[in-house]
Amino acid sequence: xxxxxxxxxxxxxxxxxxxxxxxxxxxxxxxxxxxxxxxxxxxxxxxxxxxxxxxxxxxxxxxxxxxxxxxxxxxxxxxxxxxxxxxxxxxxxxxxxxxxxxxxxxxxxxxxxxxxxxxxxxxxxxxxxxxxxxxxxxxxxxxxxxxxxxxxxxxxxxxxxxxxxxxxxxxxxxxxxxxxxxxxxxxxxxxxxxxxxxxxxxxxxxxxxxxxxxxxxxxxxxxxxxxxxxxxxxxxxxxxxxxxxxxxxxxxxxxxxxxxxxxxxxxxxxxxxxxxxxxxxxxxxxxxxxxxxxxxxxxxxxxxxxxxxxxxxxxxxxxxxxxxxxxxxxxxxxxxxxxxxxxxxxxxxxxxxxxxxxxxxxxxxxxxxxxxxxxxxxxxxxxxxxxxxxxxxxxxxxxxxxxxxxxxxxxxxxxxxxxxxxxxxxxxxxxxxxxxxxxxxxxxxxxxxxxxxxxxxxxxxxxxxxxxxxxxxxxxxxxxxxxxxxxxxxxxxxxxxxxxxxxxxxxxxxxxxxxxxxxxxxxxxxxxxxxxxxxxxxxxxxxxxxxxxxxxxxxxxxxxxxxxxxxxxxxxxxxxxxxxxxxxxxxxxxxxxxxxxxxxxxxxxxxxxxxxxxxxxxxxxxxxxxxxxxxxxxxxxxxxx
Numbered sequence: 001x002x003x004x005x006x007x008x009x010x011x012x013x014x015x016x017x018x019x020x021x022x023x024x025x026x027x028x029x030x031x032x033x034x035x036x037x038x039x040x041x042x043x044x045x046x047x048x049x050x051x052x053x054x055x056x057x058x059x060x061x062x063x064x065x066x067x068x069x070x071x072x073x074x075x076x077x078x079x080x081x082x083x084x085x086x087x088x089x090x091x092x093x094x095x096x097x098x099x100x101x102x103x104x105x106x107x108x109x110x111x112x113x114x115x116x117x118x119x120x121x122x123x124x125x126x127x128x129x130x131x132x133x134x135x136x137x138x139x140x141x142x143x144x145x146x147x148x149x150x151x152x153x154x155x156x157x158x159x160x161x162x163x164x165x166x167x168x169x170x171x172x173x174x175x176x177x178x179x180x181x182x183x184x185x186x187x188x189x190x191x192x193x194x195x196x197x198x199x200x201x202x203x204x205x206x207x208x209x210x211x212x213x214x215x216x217x218x219x220x221x222x223x224x225x226x227x228x229x230x231x232x233x234x235x236x237x238x239x240x241x242x243x244x245x246x247x248x249x250x251x252x253x254x255x256x257x258x259x260x261x262x263x264x265x266x267x268x269x270x271x272x273x274x275x276x277x278x279x280x281x282x283x284x285x286x287x288x289x290x291x292x293x294x295x296x297x298x299x300x301x302x303x304x305x306x307x308x309x310x311x312x313x314x315x316x317x318x319x320x321x322x323x324x325x326x327x328x329x330x331x332x333x334x335x336x337x338x339x340x341x342x343x344x345x346x347x348x349x350x351x352x353x354x355x356x357x358x359x360x361x362x363x364x365x366x367x368x369x370x371x372x373x374x375x376x377x378x379x380x381x382x383x384x385x386x387x388x389x390x391x392x393x394x395x396x397x398x399x400x401x402x403x404x405x406x407x408x409x410x411x412x413x414x415x416x417x418x419x420x421x422x423x424x425x426x427x428x429x430x431x432x433x434x435x436x437x438x439x440x441x442x443x444x445x446x447x448x449x450x451x452x453x454x455x456x457x458x459x460x461x462x463x464x465x466x467x468x469x470x471x472x473x474x475x476x477x478x479x480x481x482x483x484x485x486x487x488x489x490x491x492x493x494x495x496x497x498x499x500x501x502x503x504x505x506x507x508x509x510x511x512x513x514x515x516x517x518x519x520x521x522x523x524x525x526x527x528x529x530x531x532x533x534x535x536x537x538x539x540x541x542x543x544x545x546x547x548x549x550x551x552x553x554x555x556x557x558x559x560x561x562x563x564x565x566x567x568x569x570x571x572x573x574x575x576x577x578x579x580x581x582x583x584x585x586x587x588x589x590x591x592x593x594x595x596x597x598x599x600x601x602x603x604x605x606x607x608x609x610x611x612x613x614x615x616x617x618x619x620x621x622x623x624x625x626x627x628x629x630x631x632x633x634x635x636x637x638x639x640x641x
Contacts, residue, residue, distance in 0.1 A: 416452035
């Protein structure tokens with residue numbers, strides 16, 4: 001991302017912060033996202049719709065043998081009739097669906113929203129238009145149900161060049177004309193009740209016309225916001241363009257979905273803290289998500305997250321495929337067809353947020369029939385996923401139900417009733433395919449605790465050779481908890497039978513990443529891309545087919561991607577089962593990687609001590625001088641010490 005694009009996104013962040021600030025006195029911070037993201041979503045889909053309209057208008061008027069969209073002017077009696085035909089054709093829903101663009105009915109378009117929001121309450125907005133026997137679509141673009149109609153927009157024969165005015169033989173646009181009711185009377189008047197009602201009505205209209213969005217858009221009337229505040233937000237976002245963004249006259253290469261994704265990540269991250277402990281149910285820092293995805297490499301297959309929150313792992317998997325397209329020599333759009341995502345979330349609002357997050361990015365998803373508790377109401381009981389990744393809430397205590405006592409998922413021991421950590425782990429293992437890989441964020445205590453059967457479960461997991469890699473993370477990575485965390489990487493097959501990986505049976509890779517990262521502000525640490533690459537490349541080198549893994553620490557640090565793995569003192573170590581058993585099956589990386597070697601400066605000890613002693617003497621003398629000066633100054637002021 002270049003400097004101009006970064007500056008554009010920074011100013012967008014500032015705008016988002018100001019938008020949230022407008023809600024400060026009226027709304028709990030945990031709910032900012034629902035209002036702002038709803039408005040941003042409306043702006044996004046409207047911009048995308050208008051962009052498609054402009055593209056279609058150009059196609060309708062461009063005469064070319066290969067252009068099936070062309071509408072010849074000579075087919076119409078006048079310029080007025082031709083322009084009317086163009087307007088009608090622009091309201092055909094299929095043109096938008098074929099380009100994977102959400103249909104936006106006129107009442108939901110941003111221009112309508114901005115115009116109508118400024119009117120006095122009680123103003124007539126439009127006439128409600130009844131359908132004719134439910135067969136003809138209204139101007140909101142509902143698909144025509146009548147079949148066998150003439151293909152021309154006005155029922156005419158095809159033009160002399162043999163092309164049909166309507167693209168691809170679609171139903172005629174004349175079917176999209178508004179019709180009066182059967183008795184010839186106009187529809188009832190729709191009046192402005194409130195600005196929040198206007199926004200919710202727009203969301204209703206979009207859901208009606210787009211099956212993918214049904215039941216997932218969060219309404220805002222429940223928050224009872226002042227009309228003036230909402231008008232201010234609408235005006236604030238009106239100059240934010242998701243289509244063909246420009247910054248200070250310079251066109252940007254950012255795609256609309258990238259910008260919208262940035263908005264989502266900003267709000268989810270910025271206000272996760274406001275959710276307290278609940279925030280952890282839906283938000284994982286982007287850098288940790290990226291680290292896990294880079295280590296698992298989900299190029300194709302089924303991806304599952306049983307505690308998906310807003311769907312960050314799915315978004316990152318989608319982005320991973322895009323970022324590695326040139327390196328792996330594939331078409332990103334085609335490769336994405338080989339990925340399917342499955343998720344579950346208990347919080348109803350967050351479940352909707354995740355579905356919305358997928359829909360706007362064009363990611364097909366299966367999040368079950370409803371929001372539900374993963375342990376008590378598994379929405380994917382038969383799923384065996386190729387990649388499982390999750391960041392469930394740490395150390396939750398109120399998860400147990402007696403119905404779980406003999407659950408089939410507890411293959412390695414019943415988890416403690418007062419801590420769900422090993423419940424999550426075994427649930428994920430249960431849903432892992434025979435050759436799949438999984439990554440789970442857990443509290444550090446999971447690596448060493450022997451409380452209430454946890455130590456026994458951990459021993460059984462190790463003896464079953466399911467543990468592949470353990471990563472200790474630095475502190476201060478999370479906005480909503482200071483609990484130290486680690487990442488468990490598990491797989492059911494370490495044999496290397498696929499030929500892509502070596503035989504890793506009885507081996508576990510330990511990575512101590514506690515010294516990586518930087519402080520992005522006073523309280524939060526983050527990973528750099530180089531940090532992520534260092535950890536991910538270490539795992540990939542260790543896994544690589546043909547690799548010879550040394551048993552001794554202290555060798556040179558593993559190099560760029562493609563180089564051989566080597567143990568690095570203080571950072572990584574490949575350890576066999578016998579060594580882990582000697583440590584009572586504790587999986588804390590620090591026990592195995594050792595301490596980093598201190599660099600020798602080459603200065604003889606006697607010389608170094610003489611130099612340091614002289615330096616200390618000088619510092620003592622300076623201290624005495626400063627002490628005397630302070631006493632003199634205080635004495636001059638009449639104070640003795």
